[in-house]
Amino acid sequence: xxxxxxxxxxxxxxxxxxxxxxxxxxxxxxxxxxxxxxxxxxxxxxxxxxxxxxxxxxxxxxxxxxxxxxxxxxxxxxxxxxxxxxxxxxxxxxxxxxxxxxxxxxxxxxxxxxxxxxxxxxxxxxxxxxxxxxxxxxxxxxxxxxxxxxxxxxxxxxxxxxxxxxxxxxxxxxxxxxxxxxxxxxxxxxxxxxxxxxxxxxxxxxxxxxxxxxxxxxxxxxxxxxxxxxxxxxxxxxxxxxxxxxxxxxxxxxxxxxxxxxxxxxxxx
Amino acid sequence: xxxxxxxxxxxxxxxxxxxxxxxxxxxxxxxxxxxxxxxxxxxxxxxxxxxxxxxxxxxxxxxxxxxxxxxxxxxxxxxxxxxxxxxxxxxxxxxxxxxxxxxxxxxxxxxxxxxxxxxxxxxxxxxxxxxxxxxxxxxxxxxxxxxxxxxxxxxxxxxxxxxxxxxxxxxxxxxxxxxxxxxxxxxxxxxxxxxxxxxxxxxxxxxxxxxxxxxxxxxxxxxxxxxxxxxxxxxxxxxxxxxxxxxxxxxxxxxxxxxxxxxxxxxxxxxxxxxxxxxxxxxxxxxxxxxxxxxxxxxxxxxxxxxxxxxxxxxxxxxxxxxxxxxxxxxxxxxxxxxxxxxxxxxxxxxxxxxxxxxxxxxxxxxxxxxxxxxxxxxxxxxxxxxxxxxx
Numbered sequence: 001x002x003x004x005x006x007x008x009x010x011x012x013x014x015x016x017x018x019x020x021x022x023x024x025x026x027x028x029x030x031x032x033x034x035x036x037x038x039x040x041x042x043x044x045x046x047x048x049x050x051x052x053x054x055x056x057x058x059x060x061x062x063x064x065x066x067x068x069x070x071x072x073x074x075x076x077x078x079x080x081x082x083x084x085x086x087x088x089x090x091x092x093x094x095x096x097x098x099x100x101x102x103x104x105x106x107x108x109x110x111x112x113x114x115x116x117x118x119x120x121x122x123x124x125x126x127x128x129x130x131x132x133x134x135x136x137x138x139x140x141x142x143x144x145x146x147x148x149x150x151x152x153x154x155x156x157x158x159x160x161x162x163x164x165x166x167x168x169x170x171x172x173x174x175x176x177x178x179x180x181x182x183x184x185x186x187x188x189x190x191x192x193x194x195x196x197x198x199x200x201x202x203x204x205x206x207x208x209x210x211x212x213x214x215x216x217x218x219x220x221x222x223x224x225x226x227x228x229x230x231x232x233x234x235x236x237x238x239x240x241x242x243x244x245x246x247x248x249x250x251x252x253x254x255x256x257x258x259x260x261x262x263x264x265x266x267x268x269x
Numbered sequence: 270x271x272x273x274x275x276x277x278x279x280x281x282x283x284x285x286x287x288x289x290x291x292x293x294x295x296x297x298x299x300x301x302x303x304x305x306x307x308x309x310x311x312x313x314x315x316x317x318x319x320x321x322x323x324x325x326x327x328x329x330x331x332x333x334x335x336x337x338x339x340x341x342x343x344x345x346x347x348x349x350x351x352x353x354x355x356x357x358x359x360x361x362x363x364x365x366x367x368x369x370x371x372x373x374x375x376x377x378x379x380x381x382x383x384x385x386x387x388x389x390x391x392x393x394x395x396x397x398x399x400x401x402x403x404x405x406x407x408x409x410x411x412x413x414x415x416x417x418x419x420x421x422x423x424x425x426x427x428x429x430x431x432x433x434x435x436x437x438x439x440x441x442x443x444x445x446x447x448x449x450x451x452x453x454x455x456x457x458x459x460x461x462x463x464x465x466x467x468x469x470x471x472x473x474x475x476x477x478x479x480x481x482x483x484x485x486x487x488x489x490x491x492x493x494x495x496x497x498x499x500x501x502x503x504x505x506x507x508x509x510x511x512x513x514x515x516x517x518x519x520x521x522x523x524x525x526x527x528x529x530x531x532x533x534x535x536x537x538x539x540x541x542x543x544x545x546x547x548x549x550x551x552x553x554x555x556x557x558x559x560x561x562x563x564x565x566x567x568x569x570x571x572x573x574x575x576x577x578x579x580x581x582x583x584x585x586x587x588x589x590x591x592x593x594x595x596x597x598x599x600x601x602x603x604x605x606x607x608x609x610x611x612x613x614x615x616x617x618x619x620x621x622x623x624x625x626x627x628x629x630x631x632x633x634x635x636x637x638x639x640x641x642x643x644x645x646x647x648x649x650x651x652x653x654x655x656x657x658x659x660x661x
Contacts (some may be wrong), residue, residue: 055560056435056546057441065429078558103545104283107559129284129545156291156449179288180447212556 005146006095006123010047013095014206015226017264018046019262021254022099022210022233024067025050025084026076027240032247033071034087036240039251043258046174047208048088048158049126049231052081059128063234066241074174078108082120089121093131097124097150097171105138114141124148124171132164139168147241152176155191166203173199176211183209183234185212193225200226216264223268230265240268275463278582283462285548288446292454297464299369304471310367316360320393321350323357323475327483327639332609337625339632342492343612343642344480346504353474353615353644354504355386359455361472363390366453373448374398376439376455379406379434379500380569380617381413382644383457388422390455398422401440403433406569413648431563434573438547458501459577462548466577473507480639481511488637494518497641498620499591500535500571502580504643509589516589521580522620524566525593531556535564536589537576538584551578567596568616568649594623601655602626603646607633616653 006014021040026033037048050265053071057064085096098117105113117125125147127138130149132151142149148171153162156179168172175194178185192209199207209222219230236254243250275281275297283293303309317323325345334341339341347355359376366374374396378384384400391398400417404426407414414424430436445454459466459473477495484492491512497505499521509519526534534540537552544553546561554562554574566572583589594602599616602623607613621640625632632638646653654661 055562056439058439058547059288059446069430072560101545103553103555103559103561105559106543106545106550107555107557117394128286129548131283131285131287131290133290134282134284139598152287154288156288157290157293161290176288181443213445242299 007146007148007170009095009123010097010148011206013046014172017227017265018221018229019044019258019265020047020049020208020210020229020231021236021258022049022051022231023236023240024053024064024071025081026053026071026074026243027068027237028066030076030080030084034084035251036254038083038091039255040236040258041094043255044262045094045258046229047065047095049097049099050084052098052104054101054104059181061181061234061236062269063241064182064267067237075231078104082116085120085122091222095123096121097126098122099126099128102127102130102177110137110141111183114147115144118147122147124150126150126152126174128152132161135168142170150174153195155179155195155238162199162202166199166205169205172208174204174231175207175209175227177201177209178212182211188213188218188221195237196225196227205232216249216260219261219264220268223265230261232261273302277466277579278585280549280551280578280581281463281466282550283349283548284550285462286446289449292449293462293464295369300365300464300468303365303368309364313361313364317357317475321356322348324479324584325349328481330610333606336609337629338633338634339629339636339638341625342484342637342639344476344508344639346476346643347612347614347618347643347645351386351389352647353382353386353471354507355383356389357475358457358469358472358503359383359386359390362453362455362468363394363396366455367394367396371453372451374453374455375441375444376400376457377434377437378402379405379437379455379572380648381410381417382570382648384417384422384424385413386648387455388417388420391422392420396548400424401427401437401444403431403437404428405432406434406437409569409652410648412651417493419557458503459506459579460501460547460549460575466579467501467547468647469512470506470579473503474510476504476507476641477509477511480508484637484639490637491515491517493636494520494632494638495641496520496522496621496624496638498522498571498617498643499576499580500524500573500617501575502577504641506577506579508641513588519588520624521589521591522624523591523593524568524571524620525595526565527596532563533565534593535566535571535573536593537574538580539593543581546575549578551581552576552584562606567599568620570615570617571620592624594620598623598627600653600656612642613646614642614647616649618643
């Protein structure tokens with residue numbers, strides 16, 4: 001049987017509603033971020049989303065900005081990020097996606113970046129600051145390597161552009177629950193749910209909801225409203241930030257956190 | 270050359286997170302609708318003439334001309350209200366924002382000149398203004414912070430990253446994505462995603478258009494050379510653009526800083542490579558992985574790792590020469606113009622002065638060299654006096 005592509009593996013991950021756990025590759029150090037990733041996997045995440053650190057992360061709130069900075073200060077490089085993926089791959093086959101800013105990919109060259117990502121074991125790539133209008137080169141690389149090309153949809157995405165995005169997207173669609181940047185919010189907005197219905201009506205590609213999601217009740221509500229997945233980033237990175245220097249505590253807290261979020265998701269399925 | 274919408278040759282584009290795309294489309298179509306609208310143009314022109322003090326003089330510099338052995342003129346953007354060319358753009362964008370129904374302006378600022386110009390435009394047009402400014406710049410330019418506050422603007426110190434213009438711009442983009450439905454991001458230079466580089470260029474073209482007319486009137490011919498400093502590059506593109514198709518030599522002068530080594534300058538076109546920052550593909554000071562590096566310049570307004578995408582195109586097609594001036598040469602030029610002409614130039618504009626002083630042998634006796642004096646140096650007096658060991 002032919003080897004499954006990243007796109008296939010991601011689709012399979014959302015057969016049942018799934019939990020996507022985000023952490024920054026190399027935060028707070030390369031070796032600790034590998035341990036943290038393993039803890040997220042042990043807790044039961046269905047997809048691991050690795051943030052590729054960038055000096056100017058304009059879509060991120062203060063928590064993830066600080067994580068990017070810790071990782072860069074600790075010396076992470078693009079090679080180092082691929083190294084983190086390879087280490088995780090020795091441990092688990094859980095689908096891995098990158099959340100990356102365009103300049104990192106551009107600088108390395110799309111083809112080389114996607115080839116190296118595939119070789120390391122990456123299944124999907126979301127380039128945060130690359131709208132579909134500018135995606136031609138990335139889509140060619142995605143097509144060639146089988147790595148899923150993930151796109152954001154937001155409350156400000158027009159119907160016309162939503163059609164364009166669902167046509168280009170593969171793996172899953174990342175639905176941004178609110179305006180603004182990543183970071184905790186009290187509630188998931190009503191607008192997010194009407195957008196969710198709108199996207200689900202247009203495509204069979206799984207839809208996962210993120211930005212501002214942190215609590216079990218958020219996850220329950222999101223799944224109840226028909227999403228295929230829940231994405232949590234800043235809440236996970238906050239645990240790292242609060243327990244710097246105590247990797248064991250970070251890992252045990254995160255493992256329990258993922259387990260509880262996963263239980264909430266399963267309960268609503 | 271690529272003719273893709275929103276591109277300048279291979280540079281430009283719209284590289285922003287999805288949340289901001291709708292706002293860029295809205296701005297693009299509203300600007301196209303309004304830019305040739307008679308009411309819009311007459312309102313802007315009346316603010317430019319009655320409020321900002323246009324047209325600005327083209328001043329013949331007798332003493333500097335004698336020293337340089339050519340005819341040196343200064344385009345006096347230092348005499349625009351607020352002390353720099355920045356108001357040409359902020360008035361235009363503020364009127365545009367109001368016409369679009371936006372309720373609030375946000376802006377990034379480095380030295381504070383663009384923040385001040387936005388505060389001015391917001392105050393006179395009745396729009397609240399919030400300015401993002403690096404913590405380090407707030408400290409270096411305390412007086413500009415106070416000026417903005419006097420005019421009713423709220424200044425947010427930015428403590429992330431390098432605590433300077435680059436991170437102030439990141440923070441303004443973040444704030445815009447939170448409040449995009451009612452806020453206009455009034456960007457201060459010909460940088461950022463399309464259509465910003467075009468809008469800012471169009472509003473700054475008044476510099477070159479006036480210069481062209483004034484020079485023909487005074488000298489009966491076009492300038493031989495135009496010289497302007499380049500950080501993001503708004504005063505330079507405003508000066509160059511109306512004469513791009515004429516036989517006029519053009520020189521942009523970047524910040525050479527302390528040296529051309531990484532981290533010691535802001536000479537993006539001289540030391541950088543293509544990359545994507547703040548929504549556009551352009552030359553960028555970055556490392557091999559694409560991480561954006563710290564810059565340095567004696568002038569805060571040129572302390573920026575990027576440059577406008579149209580400059581990247583003009584650089585690659587060799588239409589414009591991009592030189593650089595070192596910090597110490599810039600300080601010499603600052604003193605020179607003050608002493609010989611009684612005009613204290615901004616440290617940014619002193620880069621352009623420095624180029625002409627240093628390369629005066631390139632110019633013939635009859636050559637007309639126009640330097641864009643983009644701003645006045647009052648804002649820099651405290652900093653320079655400190656460097657000379659006199660702290661007030």
